[in-house]
Amino acid sequence: MSATFGTRFRLTIFGESHGPAIGMVIDGLPAGMPIDEDAVAQDMARRAPGNDPTATARREADRVRIVSGLLSGRATGAPLCGVIENTNVRPADYAQLSSLMRPGHADYAGHVKFRGYNDPRGGGAFSGRLTAPLVFAGSVARQLLAPMGVEIGAHIAAIAGVEDARFDPVRVDGERLRALRNLRFPLLDPSVEAAMRAAVQEARNAQDSVGGVIECAATGVRAGVGDPFFDSVESVTAHLLFSIPAIKAVEFGDGFGLAALRGSEANDPLRLREDRVVAASNHNGGVTGGITDGMPVLLRVAVKPTPSIAREQQTVDVAAMREATLRVQGRHDPCIVPRAVPVVESALAVALADLMLCDPFPTDA
Numbered sequence: 380m381s382a383t384f385g386t387r388f389r390l391t392i393f394g395e396s397h398g399p400a401i402g403m404v405i406d407g408l409p410a411g412m413p414i415d416e417d418a419v420a421q422d423m424a425r426r427a428p429g430n431d432p433t434a435t436a437r438r439e440a441d442r443v444r445i446v447s448g449l450l451s452g453r454a455t456g457a458p459l460c461g462v463i464e465n466t467n468v469r470p471a472d473y474a475q476l477s478s479l480m481r482p483g484h485a486d487y488a489g490h491v492k493f494r495g496y497n498d499p500r501g502g503g504a505f506s507g508r509l510t511a512p513l514v515f516a517g518s519v520a521r522q523l524l525a526p527m528g529v530e531i532g533a534h535i536a537a538i539a540g541v542e543d544a545r546f547d548p549v550r551v552d553g554e555r556l557r558a559l560r561n562l563r564f565p566l567l568d569p570s571v572e573a574a575m576r577a578a579v580q581e582a583r584n585a586q587d588s589v590g591g592v593i594e595c596a597a598t599g600v601r602a603g604v605g606d607p608f609f610d611s612v613e614s615v616t617a618h619l620l621f622s623i624p625a626i627k628a629v630e631f632g633d634g635f636g637l638a639a640l641r642g643s644e645a646n647d648p649l650r651l652r653e654d655r656v657v658a659a660s661n662h663n664g665g666v667t668g669g670i671t672d673g674m675p676v677l678l679r680v681a682v683k684p685t686p687s688i689a690r691e692q693q694t695v696d697v698a699a700m701r702e703a704t705l706r707v708q709g710r711h712d713p714c715i716v717p718r719a720v721p722v723v724e725s726a727l728a729v730a731l732a733d734l735m736l737c738d739p740f741p742t743d744a
């Protein structure tokens with residue numbers, strides 16, 4: 380199993396949901412880079428469980444204990460390593476899951492892959508809990524990108540079919556992105572919050588779950604970041620986005636919508652604003668040829684409904700090798716979408732940090 384990502388901004392994550400701790404190691408940070416631990420703590424709190432009725436009742440502070448790579452508020456240049464204790468574990472909730480495979484979760488695929496040696500408690504290494512280290516890395520990446528003028532933010536674009544407004548693809552406002560990061564339930568149009576929450580509650584009452592969509596944007600990314608082919612901005616970012624449990628689709632710009640357009644509609648006309656080339660529209664999400672064009676980077680992801688539901692489901696008992704039924708016990712998010720918002724932002728921040736650290740220009744600037 381590989382748990383390492385990146386070329387320059389190299390991230391390794393470790394841990395399991397109900398083991399003693401989870402954490403991460405980041406290699407490649409420039410020595411002397413200031414790291415604001417309060418800002419990191421704020422980002423961690425946005426993802427932490429137990430803070431909203433749409434989330435699991437498991438309460439975790441998700442405090443990061445940095446054990447190397449930081450001295451007097453600055454990166455030392457050594458690997459930055461942080462540990463997050465798992466304090467609120469209830470392994471007994473998962474006793475049945477070593478043999479009864481949850482449909483839609485990673486239980487069966489993981490059982491086959493690791494020949495039954497994997498830790499099944501709380502989803503083990505497949506748990507959404509492993510997104511906490513990604514949010515830590517995203518927060519550090521964001522601090523690396525901020526002096527380059529890059530701002531990243533996201534919002535809940537839909538839950539159970541109830542839709543929020545969309546970002547203006549041409550004029551995404553950095554101030555707006557920062558404001559979204561201060562919201563527990565980030566929406567562009569707050570009037571849809573009640574309908575979204577009602578849909579989550581209705582699913583919970585029906586012992587079921589719901590999914591949704593997250594829209595994420597980065598502003599201030601200069602033109603020319605990324606490479607054609609394998610290290611395209613889309614490839615690197617999608618690699619990280621698809622690493623997030625429960626993300627099942629990613630689109631950049633108009634994505635699947637582009638398939639129904641004509642070239643004359645899909646092309647983003649170029650104009651001159653003083654001596655700067657700008658596009659009049661942004662159907663391509665700020666990336667063409669795998670390389671940023673100076674427009675806001677825009678993407679959307681689909682989050683599937685939480686697989687662990689209390690409703691009775693058909694499954695297989697792999698110990699007895701017979702068909703069985705299962706009612707999932709334990710504490711689960713009836714909707715993953717709100718907690719996944721900072722995780723999606725983090726994936727984009729880490730991808731851009733990795734691409735921009737690979738690129739001599741920003742570090743010379």
Ligand SMILES: Cc1cc2nc3c(=O)[nH]c(=O)nc-3n(C[C@H](O)[C@H](O)[C@H](O)COP(=O)(O)O)c2cc1C
Binds near residue numbers: 485505506507508
């Ligand atoms: C922040 C977050 C929280 C999650 N919480 C739960 C949960 O409480 N219960 C659950 O069954 N799945 C949860 N998941 C999703 C599963 O981990 C995921 O669906 C599973 O590992 C299977 O992977 P896949 O959906 O990517 O195929 C969560 C995911 C994220 C990102």
